[in-house]
Amino acid sequence: MITFVIRRLFATVFLLIVVSAITFAIFFIIPRLAGQNTYQLATEYVGRNPTRQAVLQIEAQLGLDHPLWVQYGNFLKGIVLGTHYNAGTNTAYCPPPCFGYSFRTQQPVWPQMVSDLPVTLSLAIGAAIIWLVSGVSIGIISALKRGTLFDRFSMSVALVGVSLPIFFTGLISLELFSYKWPIFPNVTFVPFSTNPLLWARNLVLPWLCLSFLYAALYARLTRAGMLETMSEDYIRTARSKGLPERTVIFKHGLRAALTPIVTIFGMDLGLLLGGAIITEVTFSLHGLGLFTVEAVQNQDLPEILGVTLLAAFFIVIANLVVDILYAVLDPRVKY
Amino acid sequence: MTRRRTFGVAAFAAAAALVLGACSSSSSSSSSGTPTSSPGTTGFNAAVTNVINPSTAKGGTINFGNSSAPDSTDPGNTYYAYMWNFTRLYVMPLMTYKSCPGSCGLQVVPDLATAPGVVSDNGLTWTYHIQPDVKFEDGTVVTTADVKYAVERTFDRGLFPLGPAYFTFLLGGNAATYPGPYKDRAKNLMGLTAIDTPNTTTIVFHLAKPFADFNYVAAIPQTAPVPPAKDTGANYQLHPISTGPYMFQSYQLNKELVLVPNPNWQASTDPNASQLASKITMTMNMNANDIDNRLLAGDLQVDAAGTGVQAAARSRILSTPSLKAQSDDPLAGFTWFAALNTTLAPLNNAHCRMAIEYAASKTNYQDAYGGPIGGAIASTVAPPNTVGYKPFDLYDATTDPNGNIAKAKQELAACGQPNGFTTGITYRSDRPKEVAAAEALQASLAQVGIKTTLHGFPTSTYDGDFAGVPKYEAQHDIGISFYGWAADWPDGWGFFFYIVDGTAISPAGNTNLAQLNDPVVNNLLTKMAATTDDATRNSYTSQIDMQVMKDAAILPGVYAKSLLYRGPTLTNVYVQPYYGMYNYAVLGLKS
Numbered sequence: 001m002i003t004f005v006i007r008r009l010f011a012t013v014f015l016l017i018v019v020s021a022i023t024f025a026i027f028f029i030i031p032r033l034a035g036q037n038t039y040q041l042a043t044e045y046v047g048r049n050p051t052r053q054a055v056l057q058i059e060a061q062l063g064l065d066h067p068l069w070v071q072y073g074n075f076l077k078g079i080v081l082g083t084h085y086n087a088g089t090n091t092a093y094c095p096p097p098c099f100g101y102s103f104r105t106q107q108p109v110w111p112q113m114v115s116d117l118p119v120t121l122s123l124a125i126g127a128a129i130i131w132l133v134s135g136v137s138i139g140i141i142s143a144l145k146r147g148t149l150f151d152r153f154s155m156s157v158a159l160v161g162v163s164l165p166i167f168f169t170g171l172i173s174l175e176l177f178s179y180k181w182p183i184f185p186n187v188t189f190v191p192f193s194t195n196p197l198l199w200a201r202n203l204v205l206p207w208l209c210l211s212f213l214y215a216a217l218y219a220r221l222t223r224a225g226m227l228e229t230m231s232e233d234y235i236r237t238a239r240s241k242g243l244p245e246r247t248v249i250f251k252h253g254l255r256a257a258l259t260p261i262v263t264i265f266g267m268d269l270g271l272l273l274g275g276a277i278i279t280e281v282t283f284s285l286h287g288l289g290l291f292t293v294e295a296v297q298n299q300d301l302p303e304i305l306g307v308t309l310l311a312a313f314f315i316v317i318a319n320l321v322v323d324i325l326y327a328v329l330d331p332r333v334k335y
Numbered sequence: 336m337t338r339r340r341t342f343g344v345a346a347f348a349a350a351a352a353l354v355l356g357a358c359s360s361s362s363s364s365s366s367s368g369t370p371t372s373s374p375g376t377t378g379f380n381a382a383v384t385n386v387i388n389p390s391t392a393k394g395g396t397i398n399f400g401n402s403s404a405p406d407s408t409d410p411g412n413t414y415y416a417y418m419w420n421f422t423r424l425y426v427m428p429l430m431t432y433k434s435c436p437g438s439c440g441l442q443v444v445p446d447l448a449t450a451p452g453v454v455s456d457n458g459l460t461w462t463y464h465i466q467p468d469v470k471f472e473d474g475t476v477v478t479t480a481d482v483k484y485a486v487e488r489t490f491d492r493g494l495f496p497l498g499p500a501y502f503t504f505l506l507g508g509n510a511a512t513y514p515g516p517y518k519d520r521a522k523n524l525m526g527l528t529a530i531d532t533p534n535t536t537t538i539v540f541h542l543a544k545p546f547a548d549f550n551y552v553a554a555i556p557q558t559a560p561v562p563p564a565k566d567t568g569a570n571y572q573l574h575p576i577s578t579g580p581y582m583f584q585s586y587q588l589n590k591e592l593v594l595v596p597n598p599n600w601q602a603s604t605d606p607n608a609s610q611l612a613s614k615i616t617m618t619m620n621m622n623a624n625d626i627d628n629r630l631l632a633g634d635l636q637v638d639a640a641g642t643g644v645q646a647a648a649r650s651r652i653l654s655t656p657s658l659k660a661q662s663d664d665p666l667a668g669f670t671w672f673a674a675l676n677t678t679l680a681p682l683n684n685a686h687c688r689m690a691i692e693y694a695a696s697k698t699n700y701q702d703a704y705g706g707p708i709g710g711a712i713a714s715t716v717a718p719p720n721t722v723g724y725k726p727f728d729l730y731d732a733t734t735d736p737n738g739n740i741a742k743a744k745q746e747l748a749a750c751g752q753p754n755g756f757t758t759g760i761t762y763r764s765d766r767p768k769e770v771a772a773a774e775a776l777q778a779s780l781a782q783v784g785i786k787t788t789l790h791g792f793p794t795s796t797y798d799g800d801f802a803g804v805p806k807y808e809a810q811h812d813i814g815i816s817f818y819g820w821a822a823d824w825p826d827g828w829g830f831f832f833y834i835v836d837g838t839a840i841s842p843a844g845n846t847n848l849a850q851l852n853d854p855v856v857n858n859l860l861t862k863m864a865a866t867t868d869d870a871t872r873n874s875y876t877s878q879i880d881m882q883v884m885k886d887a888a889i890l891p892g893v894y895a896k897s898l899l900y901r902g903p904t905l906t907n908v909y910v911q912p913y914y915g916m917y918n919y920a921v922l923g924l925k926s
Contacts, residue, residue, distance in 0.1 A: 035807070036800055043799035043844040047406070047414045047497040049833050050844040054492035054500060061493030088494045088517040088568020105407070106494065106569040107588055115587065171624070179628045186634050188618070284621040286590050294404070294589070294620065299795050 001327065005320070012316045017076070019312045020305060024072050027301050038064050044299055045103050061086065062103055075100060075305065099309070100302035109306040112291065119189045119287030122199065123206055123279060124272035131211035131218055132265065138215070139222020140254060143230060154219060161216025169209045170282035177205060189285050206283045210276060214268060218261060225257030232256075255329060262325050270318030274311025382663045382901060382909045382917065384437050388925065390906035392611065395924030397905070399617040400626035401639040404589040409572035410556035411488055412495040416668075416821070416914055417641045419556055423608055423920040424594060424615065425579040426559035429463055429482065429538075430550055434607040434921050436909035441722070441825045443550050446607060447477070447560065447578070451550050458545030458867060459507070463538050463553065470599040471562060472577040479538040481560035483530045484516065489557050490527070491515030494569050499823060501552050506530070507543040517568060524563050545865045547872055551824035580610035580920075592617040609907065611923030624648070627900070631658065636902035636924070641916025642667065643897030646705070652900060653708065662900045664708055667915040668821040669895035670718050671704060671769075673760075673776065674834075674848035675815060677888050678805070682758065682814045686750035688887035691815070692730035694743035696779045700892040701736075703771035710893025712736055715880050716834075718894045720912060722826040723876025729884050732891065743783045755784020758814030761802040764791030769817050772892060776815070787815065803845040816848040819895070825913060827876025828863045835883050836860050849888035856882050 031041065042059040043050050059065045063074065077083065078098035085092045085101050085108075092108075094101070099109040138158070142151040177183045184205050190198040229235065230253050238248045275289030288307055295303035326333045376385040399421075407413045410426045423431065431446035433439055445451060447469060452461035469477045486502055489495050490513050503510060508529030513519070519526040531539040540549070565576050574583045580602075581594035594615040602610065617639055627648035629635040638644070644652065652658040673695075675688045682688055697712045704710045714728035731739055747753055762773040770791065777787045790813065792801045801807055802816040822830035833839045837852030859879045866872040883889055899916060901908045904925045911918035 031800070035810075040799050040804060040843045043803075044796060045496055046492070046844065047499065048798075048844075049500060049839070049846055050496075050841070051492075051500050051503065052841070053503070054496055055843070057491070057493035058496045061496075086494075086517075087570055088488075088491065089566055090568070092570075105572070105588060107573075112588060115590075174625065174628065179632045182632070185632070186629070281622055282625075284618075284625050286620055290620055297793070297795055 001324070005324070008320050008323070012313070012320070015316055016309055016312055020075070020309055021072070023305055023308045024068070024075070024301075027304065028068055061106075075302075099306035102303050103300045104298045104303075109302045112303075113288065113306055113310060116286060116288050116291045118191060119280070119285050120273060120275055120289065122189070122192065122203060123210065123276050123285060123287060124269060126203055127207045127210040127214070127276075128265070128269050128272070130207055131214035134211065135215035135218025136222045136254075136261065138219040140226055140249065142219065142223040143226030144249070146227065151223075155223070158216035158219045161212045162220070164213070166209055166213060166278045167282050169212060170206070170279065173205045173209055174283070187283050187285075189287075206279050206285065209282075210272075210279050218265075221261055221264065222257065225260060226253055229253050229256040258329055259326065262322055262329065266318040266322030266325075267315070270315035271311075273314035273318070275307065377660060379659050380663050380665070382436065382899075383665045385909060386436060387901060387908040388906040390611075390923055390925065392906060392923060392926040394611075394613050394926060395904075396614040396616060397612045397637065397922055397924060398635045399615070399637045399639040399919075400621050400629060400635040401617055401619045402621055402623040402626055403640070404619040406497045407495075407572045408583075408586065408592065409495065409575060410559040411485060411561065412498045412572065413556060414498055417639055417916060417919075420641065420911065420914040420916060420919045421617070421639065422556045422559070423579060424581045425575060425577040425583065425597070426556060427469060427578040427605060428554055428556050428558040429465070430554035430558075431607050432554065432911065432913040434911065434918055436911070438912065440910075440912045440918070441720070443554050443824070444607070446554075446605065447482070447558075448553070452540070452553060454549075454867065458547065458865065459542050461540045461542065461549045461553075463540075465536050465538065466604050467536050468601065469578055469604050470601075471560075471565075472582040472597045472599055473565075474599050475562060476535075477560045477578060478535040479532040480525065480535070481562050482538055482558055483525060483527065483532050484563045484566070485559055485561040486530060486557060487513070487516045487519075487525070487527045488561065488566065489515075491517055498557055499555060501555065501823075502557065505542055505546050505549070505552065507541045510543070516563070545867075547864060547867045548824060548826060548828055551826070551829060554824070580605065580608050581615055584614075589619055591619065608920040609923065611906070611921075630900050630902060633902065633904065636905050637917065637919070637922070638900070641897065641899065641914065644900055648900070649705065649708065649898050652898065658900070661903055662898055663910055664896050664898050665910045665912070665915065666711070666718060666720060667895040667897045668718060668720055668825075668912075669819050669915075670713055670716060670821075671700075671710065671772070671817075671819045671892040671895055672713070672716065673772075673815050673817050673890040673892065675888055675890060676808055676813060676848075676850060677852075677886065678850045679758070679809060679812065679814050681750060681752050681756050684750040685887050686746045687752055687756065689730070690743045690746035690750065690752075690783065691780060691785065692732075692887050692890055693739045693746060694780050694783045694785065695776055695890055696738040697732045697736040697892070699737075699775035699779065700772050703775050704768045704893050704895070708896065708898055709768070710895045713891035713894050716883055716889050716891055717827065717830050717876060717880045718821075720825060721822065721830050721876055723873030724880075725877035727877075727881060727884075729881075730887075738779055738782075740782055747783060747785075755780075755786065757786045757788070757812070759788045759790055759812050760815040760817070761790045761792060761797070761808075761813050762817040763794045763797050765793050773817055776890075798844045798846070800843075802848055803841075804843050805840065805845060805850055806842065808850075815890075818846075818848050820846075821915070826873060827879055828860060828872075830876075831856075831879050831883075832860055835879070835888065851883065851886060851888040853882065853886055853888075856886075 042055045042064050045058050046054045082096040082098045083094050094108045101108055138154050142154050145151050187202050192199045238252050275292050277289035280287045280289035292307045405418050406415050410422045427447040429448045430443050433442040433444045447465050448463045452463050506529035510529045513527050516524045529541045573586050577597045580600045582597040584593040584595040586592045596610050623645050626638050627644045652662050676682050701712050714732040717724050760773050762769045820834050833846045835851050835856050837857045839847045840850055859875050863872055863875040906923040907921045908917055
């Protein structure tokens with residue numbers, strides 16, 4: 001197992017390098033194929049009415065006048081060793097991991113991402129707990145009570161949940177529970193360390209909206225998985241051995257049905273940790289999702305690279321954890 | 336000037352002769368900057384010409400919501416209209432705009448300076464004296480060396496690329512090659528020879544050539560003093576050293592800014608600002624619709640961007656009398672237009688461009704921007720608030736707003752294209768109103784045989800990579816480019832130079848999208864810059880406007896309007912016509 005984990009971690013590093021190279025290439029090479037030159041790219045970072053002198057100066061300041069391989073090399077070096085940056089009155093040092101300085105604000109990217117991370121972590125993990133518990137529970141009950149009113153009702157609600165986008169449920173919930181009936185007024189992010197109760201209260205609406213979508217999916221997935229496993233011969237054997245029904249359901253039925261759920265949970269959580277873009281935009285929560293939107297809108301390469309690598313890291317680690325959990329859930333899996 | 340990243344000059348209804356130096360407003364500023372008004376004034380558009388809820392009550396927190404983040408909070412590095420308004424809360428440039436509603440608010444008046452600049456040496460020298468007792472937030476007295484340094488640092492365009500570049504080409508001496516104080520640190524930091532500071536309260540600007548509008552340039556936040564010892568370069572935006580009524584308490588970049596009263600600000604030195612609220616916050620990157628809902632719910636007091644509510648809130652406000660009474664719909668100072676490429680065949684023939692002027696449905700253009708609430712049909716390029724503006728209508732925009740097919744076809748025949756022609760239209764694809772306007776124009780032109788292909792591009796790359804690149808336009812047959820502009824200052828030169836002067840055409844980031852290089856227009860702008868007599872100078876505004884329209888280089892769409900909602904708890908609320916939004920420097924809260 002340890003060898004497996006170490007191998008996967010090395011593969012993670014390699015994968016992140018590939019992701020960064022692809023992102024770099026997309027940012028620079030594709031526009032060049034369309035005819036853009038470095039001067040034009042630098043023009044985007046100067047205010048209105050850019051003079052030639054201003055464009056050349058910003059080109060030099062942002063390092064755009066260096067060959068691409070030099071720029072990429074400096075970027076990789078910054079992540080590992082840190083980098084020095086001209087802040088005007090002094091030369092600032094950006095310690096590793098240094099994802100460079102924003103083309104727009106000329107501030108280091110990593111601290112900005114770190115400050116946005118708690119918002120996304122709070123949003124993603126809180127919603128994940130809610131959707132996992134509620135979705136799996138409802139799925140189990142529906143499977144065990146197949147064909148009953150509960151089953152039909154819950155699956156219908158699940159269908160609605162899967163169909164309604166977050167920007168719809170989010171705006172409706174804000175309209176009703178924040179503006180019209182101020183049960184959750186002024187939804188803003190309050191750090192957990194500042195006020196845990198306010199932190200939780202302000203996240204209730206985003207959690208519920210985000211988890212509604214996923215819970216619906218997990219309920220249907222769990223129901224399907226449970227229906228399949230509960231009809232297996234070994235379940236009949238377990239019952240005939242006189243095992244308590246609770247043991248039959250959870251130890252034998254659910255455990256076998258969990259594998260696809262764990263797989264998809266890893267992917268979903270990993271993706272959300274990279275930024276729940278639509279939820280953050282809808283609720284004006286400044287997490288990594290909103291950071292990503294601004295970075296793309298501003299054509300800010302260092303920010304785009306930083307958030308892309310961070311999101312890729314989360315996805316890869318989430319998948320690693322999922323693979324490890326396979327061995328826990330299924331004794332036949334060995335590394 | 337582009338809508339989003341620009342400086343806005345707003346007008347007010349029924350603007351007549353907007354002459355610099357004439358104050359027609361009844362609002363007289365007290366030493367605290369609190370204007371007066373008829374008590375009980377209220378209602379729709381009341382804040383365009385009146386002060387709503389005049390009060391000297393202190394206390395409370397004014398919460399601003401912002402749908403994006405400032406380009407920069409460094410006064411030397413910002414070009415957003417609302418930031419030039421907002422920075423008056425924490426800095427004092429040499430000059431500013433008088434805090435009063437109506438045409439009065441278009442006057443440029445001394446702020447840090449004691450009087451407007453004294454001109455000498457055939458217009459090449461401008462001398463200002465500053466108030467001797469203005470202090471920074473730490474109690475240090477401001478000197479002219481701080482003002483000189485503030486201007487000098489903006490020459491480092493690598494670190495401060497976002498603000499205007501006027502000083503780099505207006506100033507003489509070594510301005511053309513001066514690299515900025517950071518690269519000049521081996522010397523004495525005061526290496527820009529174009530500015531002298533003979534004593535601590537006198538500053539002298541030496542220009543490369545006469546420029547009669549220099550008082551306006553002195554009103555740009557770049558002249559707000561910066562103490563060299565406390566300058567942190569690229570990090571100065573995190574805590575600019577205040578000379579205004581408020582100072583930075585905290586700033587989480589792109590998230591939240593908190594201002595608290597500056598204990599070393601004196602009301603007697605700054606009559607155009609007030610220190611009433613106990614705290615001012617700006618929350619950034621909020622959902623625009625969320626801002627509107629919070630404004631209506633009272634959780635926020637001001638929409639910082641000042642460009643009006645979104646469509647959903649607009650419907651609600653206009654259909655609810657009590658909400659409508661709390662709103663204003665001033666002219667925002669922008670003209671939304673389509674530039675017609677004067678270098679691309681067949682549009683290089685003026686008659687083909689005139690065909691477009693006649694064929695376009697101005698009604699549909701206005702509808703695309705939200706109907707009369709969103710803008711008034713434009714027949715000139717300059718909006719009515721521009722000093723020297725005169726109305727005229729060469730192509731029946733107001734008399735025949737649905738377009739005149741017959742006249743359009745006559746013009747097509749005159750340019751040798753009786754069956755029409757093909758060309759491309761560019762627009763900013765992330766601006767729904769501009770998308771609708773482009774589609775409307777496409778439909779209008781199709782009626783006369785002008786077949787167009789739509790090309791939408793994101794705002795962030797529109798100027799730098801596409802519409803603002805003349806070579807791209809030529810290579811891709813782009814004859815029509817949607818755009819918008821507002822002046823950096825409210826006279827004809829401030830409005831027209833960057834969009835119609837031949838010398839303003841640049842290979843990338845071009846704003847003269849029509850690529851107009853008419854010697855008549857160029858000459859008028861040159862004469863305007865050099866003429867010190869107000870009446871003569873301002874008369875050139877309408878002459879330039881007329882010539883540009885005779886050239887049919889621009890298809891004016893609408894004079895933009897913004898539906899603003901004023902929170903009922905706010906005091907001293909009025910539209911500052913120069914910014915096109917409420918004056919942020921004088922707001923307070925009801926006790």
